[in-house]
Amino acid sequence: MKTVITFGTFDVLHIGHLRILERAKAHGDRLVVGVSSDALNMSKKGRNPIFSETERSTLIEALQVVDEVFVEESLELKAEYVQKYGADVLVMGDDWAGRFDWIKEHCEVVYLPRTPSISTTAVIEKISKLPSA
DSSP: OOEEEEEEOOOSOOHHHHHHHHHHHTTSSEEEEEEEOHHHHHHHHSSOOSSOHHHHHHHHHTSTTOOEEEEEOOGGGHHHHHHHTTOSEEEEEGGGTTTTGGGGGTSEEEEEOOOTTOOHHHHHHHHHTSOOO
């Protein structure tokens, strides 16, 4: 069995998230997803996520394509997560291209193109511009 691991914040779940998870799963038989902790998200993006790490993990875990979910506490622990979950392939969005090449000593690393014209930031901006009810 070939295990694929990927990581993300997955705040304000959208079609781009689902598509990249589906494409990640296509690289193996089992998909393990690390959901960024609230603290990690704050350190990466300088803002708290809309939904808590528990809510985001629950949403990702409910997707048929996902086999296992855990909370990612640190970007620097990627190799440890790869080893802990027995990953054969690390899949990341191409906005991270080259940033995790150092993990190639532990497993294959694949960068996938993001779904065009969709991002969590764009969704949040669109929602914030809607007239209040």
